[in-house]
Amino acid sequence: MTQADMTNEQKAQTQGQLNIVGAHVEGQQQVFTEGALNLLSVLCANYMDELESLLEARGERQRKFDQGELPDFLPHTREVREGNWQVRGIPADLQDRRVEITGPVDRKMIINALNANVKVFMADFEDSLSPTWEKVVQGQVNLMDAVRGDISFTNEQTGKHYQLKEDPAVLIARVRGLHLKEKHIEFAGKPIPGALCDFALYFYHNYHQLLAKGSGPYFYIPKLESHLEARWWAKVFRMVEERFCLAPGTIKCTCLIETLPAVFEMDEILFELKDNIVALNCGRWDYIFSYIKTLKNHPDRILPDRQQVTMDKPFLSAYSRLLVKTCHKRGALAMGGMAAFIPAKDEAGNAQVLTKVRGDKELEARNGHDGTWVAHPGLADTAMGIFNEYIGEGHANQLHITRDVDAPILAAELLAPCDGERTxxxxxxxxxxxxxxxxxxxxxxxxxxxxxxxxxxxxxxxxxxxxxxxxxxxxxxxxxxxxxxxxxxxxxxxxxxxxxxxxxxxxxxxxxxxxxxxxxxxxxxxxxxxxxxxxxxxxxxxx
The missing domain is CATH 1.20.1220.12 (Malate synthase, domain III)
Known part of the structure; x- marks a missing residue:
């Protein structure tokens, strides 16, 4: 049943099944308005059960890998991979994403990130946020203030004041992965998906203001493992666009390819979300973790020390190049991975950090990526300089680099064992x-x-x-x-x-x-x- 099919009585019954069980925290009245609760209730009623089935399918797939199978391209979706199609399009303010900064939805962090020398700030409800109930709620309040341009922060100890500059970066919200629950909100007696909580609240409170200033409700979607999970998100987006009388494709998303199964379904993920998706991203650290997890029973695929697993290793290089080729073929941007370094306090140490960052970002830019991630504003200038050089004057991205002359990247390359020591x-x-x-x-x-x-x-x-x-x-x-x-x-x-x-x-x-x-x-x-x-x-x- 869709929202359009529901009677007023059924809508009221649906909202009645939603229950906030978390203790009262500051900002709760501002976030959990009647409209926001209505949207969250309808999403839970329509999509929670299907999500549980998708998570069960993950387990079934993993059991096959544990028994000796290896991930591979799907034979039954060959037509999608070989078809001639493209994603719907990229909004003007997402055409140029050459440097993005990421961080949690902490108030001071949001201001510093939006003010940094970057094109995009990814406000994170996922891997860089410890999701206490207070932080989840306050994070939504902080983003509401940021979207409206009146966010500020004063450090009580130092008296230092932080506020937004005139032309801040574009804001994208990353929701939690599909496997994570929000136990402080229940629907029909069960904890709701954290992803639906983050998505519904950010969308509801901010879509109108974002569209009014020429931007839009933009999201990062993490940890997908299959195109069927992308299809689930496409249904969620479509229902919300219809509910709020928005044109198809108003909601835009970037999907992180940070699981090993997903790298074999990039075309399919883009296809399922083709109205809404604008980019894929190399979530390299989670991808390395997923390589270990997916192939955990395969004794010939054991990784060495983490510090030796760098992007020039064959299986990671193949992953980066295939993502660029796949995205650009479909008219989507190909985002690079995270530079997790933070500036050193001494000059010599900082020079070493910047040398490592340059090498990493030059590799991504040469591969054809349209942008990259940094974790600290102090690295933004270095990353920006490299991508300015490779993208060049008059261009917003590297969509013109198709990598058509590359030989096909085979499953064996994406699964190649990684040499190195275990120390x-x-x-x-x-x-x-x-x-x-x-x-x-x-x-x-x-x-x-x-x-x-x-x-x-x-x-x-x-x-x-x-x-x-x-x-x-x-x-x-x-x-x-x-x-x-x-x-x-x-x-x-x-x-x-x-x-x-x-x-x-x-x-x-x-x-x-x-x-x-x-x-x-x-x-x-x-x-x-x-x-x-x-x-x-x-x-x-x-x-």
Whole structure:
């Protein structure tokens, strides 16, 4: 049943099934208006059950991979891949996305990001946000203020005042992945999808103001694993456009290709969303995690130290080039990945950081990407300079680079094993990064500077999943040590002590490092790989 088919009585009954069970937090009345609740109720009534079926299909597909199958291009969608079609089109303010900055929906972060030397700010309800109820609600309030241009922030300790400049970056909201729930809102007695919560509230409160100023309701969609999941989103978008009497294609989205199964369905994802989609993005860190997770039972596909898995490795290079070729063939932009570095305080250290960023961004620009991501405003100028050079005067993007002369990229290239060492130093670093990130996340902070990198959930996922895989497949470190559960537990105790020394006794005592260590041990030594650390983490966060 669609919204158009519903009687007033049925609409009232549907809204009656929606129940906010979270404690009252500041901004709640502003966010959960009658209109917003009506939209959220209808979306839940129409699409929650189908989403559960899609998530079950993920599990069924993974079981086949666990039994020895490998991902591949789908034979029954060959006509889509070989067909002559393009996406509907790209709005004027999304034509030029040469540098984007990402970060959580924190008030100060939003202002600094929109003011940075970038074209787009991706306001993140997903991997860089620890989704406490207060932050989810306040994040919506902050974005409402940002869209209306009256957002400001004053640091109470320093007195420093932050406000928007005249011409801020374009705003895109990233909603949560389909697997994540929002337990503070229930529909028919069940927690609702976080994705529907984030999408419905941001759309409802901001679409009119965004369209009035020549922009629109723009979204990033994370962690898709199939074109059927893209089809689900297309249904959601279509229903909302019809409900609010908007032209088809008014809602625009960019999908992250950050799971291994999805890289084999990029054409199909673009096709399913062709009215609404404008770009695909190389979500490289989650993609590496997904490579481990998808191929976790394949002993010939074990990754080395995380630091050695760089974009010039064959399986990642193939992924980047195929994304560019696929997008440009269909008239969509091809966005590059994240530079997670943060500027160093000393001049020599900062020069090293910028050298690494330049190399990474030059590779993306040469491959034909239309833009890239940075995690810190201090890297924006460097990234912007590189993409200005490659895109050139008079162009907004690199859609003219078709890569038609490239040889076809085969499944074997996308699945190619990655060479490199597994070192004790790398394993210990993984443990410390995962410890520090998990502690921050369960304390309510999802975007954390650690050892010169701005870490989010994806990098912590790689860190713990790599060790899990090394244990399961009885890998040896370069110094001859066999990776076992006991070796990991011994290192965890030692690295927990090292983290205490790094952060200081007071911060350690008042933090949640012991709880983080318990969670890290549980998910790393489990016989089955936990899908996402944020699932058990969310239970701890909201207890």
């Amino acid at each position: 004790e130093e790398g394993m210990r670093l993984n443990i410390r990064i995962a410890l520090r990130y998990i502690e921050a996340w369960i304390s309510g902070n999802g975007c954390v500077p650690i050892y010169g990198l701005m870490e989010d959930a994806a990098t912590a996922e790689i860190s713990r999943a790599s060790i899990w895989q090394w244990i399961q497949h009885e890998q040896y470190l370069s110094n001859g040590k066999l990776v076992t559960k006991q070796l990991f537990k011994d290192m965890l105790v030692q690295e927990l002590a090292n983290v205490k020394e790094e952060v200081g006794a007071e911060a350690f005592t008042h933090g949640k490092f012991t709880q983080a260590a318990v969670l890290l041990e549980q998910i790393t030594t489990a016989d089955e790989l936990v899908d996402f650390l944020t699932l058990p983490g969310y239970r701890m966060l909201t207890e």
